[in-house]
Amino acid sequence: MSEAPSAPGAAQNGREQGAGTGGKVLYGALDLGTNNCRLLIAAPAGRGFRVVDAYSRIVRLGEGLSQTGRLSDAAMDRALAALKVSAEKVRRRGVTRFKAIATQACRSAQNGAEFVERVAAETGLRLEVISPKEEAHLSVAGCLNLLDRTADTALVVDVGGGSTELSWVDLSGQARAARLTPGRPPVRAWRSIPLGVVTLAEQFPEGADAPEVWFRRMVEAFRSRLEGFTGADSVRPAFDTGRAHIIGTSGAITSLAGLHLNLPRYDRNRVDGIWMTRAECEASANRLIGMTMAERAAQPCIGPDRADLVLAGAAILQAVQELWPCERVRVADRGLREGILLSMMAARQRRRPRGRGGRTTHG
Structure with missing residues (x-):
């Protein structure tokens, strides 16, 4: 799984900061599904993480998709409204490691790629349409x-x-x-x-x-x-x-x-x-x-x-x-967002050098 280098609007000066988390790096995971838009923002804690902020909204992005093969204007507007809220939370919290995914609705819709481009233009979020695997x-x-x-x-x-x-x-x-x-x-x-x-x-x-x-x-x-x-x-x-x-x-x-x-x-x-x-x-x-x-x-x-x-x-x-x-x-009561966060944290720990006799742990 690829890891996005930074969140939309995050500082690009190489310093990683977490607002209100004692300087810890904040991670964010967003899952835009056929029915829901879900966001989770967290800080590493031991082998897991501590939730800093969360957001969930039923948007029904795939409503009518099985009949028309396309995302409807109303469904895209609902999803965009939730994505704009999510993007603002990510920016406000100072998230520096971030991944946003889209699943079946964007995979199968004829206008899925067009919608992903619109999301990037209007929210700054770069959705990755992931494979079923x-x-x-x-x-x-x-x-x-x-x-x-x-x-x-x-x-x-x-x-x-x-x-x-x-x-x-x-x-x-x-x-x-x-x-x-x-x-x-x-x-x-x-x-x-x-x-x-x-x-x-x-x-x-x-x-x-x-x-x-x-x-x-x-x-x-x-x-x-x-x-x-x-x-x-x-x-x-x-x-x-x-x-x-x-x-x-x-x-x-x-x-x-x-x-x-x-x-x-x-x-x-x-x-x-x-x-x-x-x-x-x-x-x-x-x-x-x-x-x-x-x-x-x-x-x-x-x-x-x-x-x-x-x-x-x-x-x-x-x-x-x-x-x-x-x-x-x-x-x-967990799933893709938690999987994204834990995978990003584990990957970052694996890349971190063991210098000064320290030990690394996985998220």
Whole structure:
């Protein structure tokens, strides 16, 4: 993964400063997806980081893309508004190491490159449209410390707005004994499916069928795109013998967890890292199937912005569980932004000389 040398508007005199962080270098990561624009600004702290600022806005950049093949003017305007807020935060905080990525919507849209140029001209942000493979690896890097090292395999499922990335992570043998680092996650196999919560929901509009039938159609649509994949067959025995688990990262999956916990309002500290059984995931999905759109919107961990998308995410998770069955699912309220930050910090530590007998540590 390439690392941008500096943030937009950052000082170019070679000095690295962090506003309000005791002189520490500040890192920034921005993820512009099909549904969300997310920014995270952080300072290194031990083997991880301390969050200094964060921003997230649902922009639905990929709205209508599956029908037209293009990003709409309204969607681009929404995304640009969020990107301008993000750029201002980056400048105000004095971020000096920064990376901004764009994923499936910009990869697949006919006018994706044109939009990226417009973003640079209007905000100063240089978006890098990353490949599905890099997206999958960054998702794993962001979730490394949620992996159960007593298992032999983990399947990281990153459900996006326009695509879903699946990564089978090797945790057995030498990989178990080694230290896992963001720059070199032990990914045995990966697969990108060009279906996410936005594209799946648009393909199967709600109300055309009975709720149970509609949900099942979404499950089958995703299954049909995944079931022929044989690249991870070498780790299937771990799933067959209960030595594997799933990590699910997406707003839809964290919403399922919040519903499962009956939270009065969303609480990341309660959700991130929680273990759910397969039966509990299905029970939360069944609760949602029995609700109207308005009832889902009234749920504190869903809200109106996700009310029409959360069941598409639940359908994707169920399809994965049917094809790669395991009893344990760990919910991750983290993903690409954290993967970018940790990868940049680890790369910088590897490049730093060890002079004066000091030791380097990875972020």
